[in-house]
Amino acid sequence: MRKKFELRKTFGSFFTNYLVLVAIVLLVLVTMIVEPKFLSSGNLTNIMRQFGPLSMVALGMTFVIIGGFIDLSVAGTFSLVAVVTVSLIDPIGQVPALIAGLLLGALCGFFNSVLILTAGALTQAEALFITFGMSLVYGAFALITTGGAVLNMRDITSSISVFEGIGQGTVGIFTVSFLIFLVCLILLYFFQSKTVMGRAINLTGGNKTAARLAGIPVDVSIMVIYTLSGLMAALGAVNQFARVTTAAPVMGKGFETNAILAVVVGGTSLKGGKGSVLRTVLGTLLIILMSNCLNLLGVTPYMQNVTKGGILVLAIWLDNRKPL
Amino acid sequence: MNVKSFGITLGKFASKQKALVAILAMLVMMLFFPTNFYTSYNLIDMLNSSSVLMILAFGVTITVISGGCDLSIGGVMVMSGIIAIKLMEFMNMWIAIVIAVIFGAVIGFINGFLVVHQKTEPFIITLGMGMTLTGLAQHLTDARPVTGSDPNFMMISNGRIILSFTNLVIIMLVVLLITHVIMRYTQFGRSCYAIGGDYDVARYSGINVILIKWGAFVICGITAAIAGVLLSSKLNSGSSIYGETTALVVNCAVVVGGVSFAGGVGGIFQAALGLLVFGVLENSMNMLGVDSYIQILTKGIVIVAIIWLDSFSRKRKRERV
Numbered sequence: 001m002r003k004k005f006e007l008r009k010t011f012g013s014f015f016t017n018y019l020v021l022v023a024i025v026l027l028v029l030v031t032m033i034v035e036p037k038f039l040s041s042g043n044l045t046n047i048m049r050q051f052g053p054l055s056m057v058a059l060g061m062t063f064v065i066i067g068g069f070i071d072l073s074v075a076g077t078f079s080l081v082a083v084v085t086v087s088l089i090d091p092i093g094q095v096p097a098l099i100a101g102l103l104l105g106a107l108c109g110f111f112n113s114v115l116i117l118t119a120g121a122l123t124q125a126e127a128l129f130i131t132f133g134m135s136l137v138y139g140a141f142a143l144i145t146t147g148g149a150v151l152n153m154r155d156i157t158s159s160i161s162v163f164e165g166i167g168q169g170t171v172g173i174f175t176v177s178f179l180i181f182l183v184c185l186i187l188l189y190f191f192q193s194k195t196v197m198g199r200a201i202n203l204t205g206g207n208k209t210a211a212r213l214a215g216i217p218v219d220v221s222i223m224v225i226y227t228l229s230g231l232m233a234a235l236g237a238v239n240q241f242a243r244v245t246t247a248a249p250v251m252g253k254g255f256e257t258n259a260i261l262a263v264v265v266g267g268t269s270l271k272g273g274k275g276s277v278l279r280t281v282l283g284t285l286l287i288i289l290m291s292n293c294l295n296l297l298g299v300t301p302y303m304q305n306v307t308k309g310g311i312l313v314l315a316i317w318l319d320n321r322k323p324l
Numbered sequence: 325m326n327v328k329s330f331g332i333t334l335g336k337f338a339s340k341q342k343a344l345v346a347i348l349a350m351l352v353m354m355l356f357f358p359t360n361f362y363t364s365y366n367l368i369d370m371l372n373s374s375s376v377l378m379i380l381a382f383g384v385t386i387t388v389i390s391g392g393c394d395l396s397i398g399g400v401m402v403m404s405g406i407i408a409i410k411l412m413e414f415m416n417m418w419i420a421i422v423i424a425v426i427f428g429a430v431i432g433f434i435n436g437f438l439v440v441h442q443k444t445e446p447f448i449i450t451l452g453m454g455m456t457l458t459g460l461a462q463h464l465t466d467a468r469p470v471t472g473s474d475p476n477f478m479m480i481s482n483g484r485i486i487l488s489f490t491n492l493v494i495i496m497l498v499v500l501l502i503t504h505v506i507m508r509y510t511q512f513g514r515s516c517y518a519i520g521g522d523y524d525v526a527r528y529s530g531i532n533v534i535l536i537k538w539g540a541f542v543i544c545g546i547t548a549a550i551a552g553v554l555l556s557s558k559l560n561s562g563s564s565i566y567g568e569t570t571a572l573v574v575n576c577a578v579v580v581g582g583v584s585f586a587g588g589v590g591g592i593f594q595a596a597l598g599l600l601v602f603g604v605l606e607n608s609m610n611m612l613g614v615d616s617y618i619q620i621l622t623k624g625i626v627i628v629a630i631i632w633l634d635s636f637s638r639k640r641k642r643e644r645v
Contacts, residue, residue: 270445
């Protein structure tokens with residue numbers, strides 16, 4: 001009797017902890033039965049390609065949310081990095097342009113952290129509004145850079161082999177963007193679980209005052225999380241424009257909410273201090289698979305927004321009901 | 325000495341009323357440019373164009389003062405506008421409008437249930453709710469604008485009963501007055517301040533914290549629905565794209581006006597001032613013929629600057645204690 005109860009309890013806690021995994025398996029099974037085309041290599045490659053940009057932005061966002069903050073500026077950073085990188089390819093060559101783009105992303109993130117630190121913002125809400133304002137600023141810079149026009153990679157006269165490789169290349173069965181994602185994941189997982197800084201970020205998110213009193217470098221942690229978020233947004237932007245071969249000054253729109261969605265649905269708590277990059281990968285997978293499966297099942301994109309929002313609300317509600 | 329103390333008082337006033345100072349600075353600046361800014365037509369138009377956002381802001385202010393926040397207002401706004409326009413085809417216009425407002429109240433009720441009763445994080449749960457509602461609005465209209473069938477519908481916002489003010493401005497002033505009276509002179513309003521100030525202290529003093537905070541969300545839903553109906557009436561159309569950035573802009577503007585996001589501080593008039601900052605800013609930049617991208621840039625810088633100053637002054641206060 002007791003054993004049965006225990007079993008039910010473990011099953012229950014497994015179910016609440018790995019709800020995302022259950023949802024992914026169910027989604028894949030249903031789609032496979034209704035639409036066998038789901039498993040075609042073309043569709044799987046397509047999923048891998050779509051996976052790149054969002055997963056990278058979401059990985060960066062994970063650290064910000066674990067640190068107890070939030071970053072809405074990734075939308076602006078994403079657009080700015082895309083248009084600046086593409087417009088720099090001709091003047092300075094492709095590799096320097098790539099490096100300049102990534103540095104620009106990191107710089108944008110760093111600037112956010114400087115604003116937040118100098119203002120002494122401690123709460124998520126303050127960070128939300130400051131980064132929202134900065135998102136407008138970066139987005140406006142992106143619009144000013146191109147004059148509102150969409151940049152096409154075909155118009156570039158010099159070589160763009162690196163970006164073509166990122167966008168279209170494959171190694172074995174994996175796309176290059178997926179491999180970049182795997183490298184990022186391994187590095188960030190190592191960073192989170194094995195380094196002092198990674199632990200410091202977790203403690204910062206748990207309780208800032210306690211962390212400060214315990215000698216944790218809170219200010220440095222905040223700088224690191226925002227810089228990382230900016231850098232990952234830049235990497236996502238590079239992947240995105242390499243895939244679609246155009247860079248629009250508004251292309252980052254929606255990435256911030258989708259990234260937050262991926263992180264939260266994955267199970268990283270918005271209260272900060274808890275979470276993992278692996279969970280974010282699951283959350284991103286669910287979101288990408290959901291839009292892919294719903295497309296295959298013939299659901300309109302408008303209805304997909306409804307399901308996305310509904311899942312977000314449901315995920316947070318369930319997460320909140322989880323016993324600590 | 326008198327001059328010095330006057331200077332100190334002025335400095336204190338300026339640091340407290342950042343929004344008012346920003347508005348005054350812009351108004352003075354506009355005196356030096358030969359534009360049509362100071363014409364009664366333009367000033368009324370400026371009020372008219374920020375009225376819808378102001379009505380949204382008054383509801384949001386109540387939730388913010390009681391320690392929450394509501395980012396679903398954009399979704400509620402577009403949905404209620406579309407509901408009013410769609411239902412008008414089969415029934416009396418006024419009944420359709422009442423149903424749209426009830427819809428807003430229901431969404432506010434659900435938000436309140438999730439945030440207050442189930443104790444979830446307000447801004448992310450309302451963000452999700454806003455996303456759902458925007459998607460629903462897109463689904464209902466196929467992402468195309470829908471147009472009202474009753475010609476009287478347009479007159480609700482655009483008619484001019486009193487002087488040359490549009491009804492929209494008059495309704496905005498009425499909502500302003502009602503919400504102000506609720507927040508200042510009723511038990512409900514005072515309880516909201518108490519809850520925002522300190523949730524636990526308010527609960528131990530015998531305030532029904534859950535019910536009051538829940539009520540704040542319902543009021544916010546109602547004002548958002550009213551704003552949605554008025555916006556649809558002003559443009560005689562409802563579309564899912566109207567509310568895209570509304571929620572964040574309005575919440576920002578409320579904070580810019582001096583309603584603290586920590587809760588318990590501020591008032592309806594401050595929220596109105598915060599919205600006016602953006603109204604005046606947009607209008608004067610349009611008058612000066614500023615490029616639209618530069619306008620977005622300026623808006624972003626103003627948001628960051630004022631919220632930075634707000635946080636910074638709180639940090640200084642913390643350090644002094």
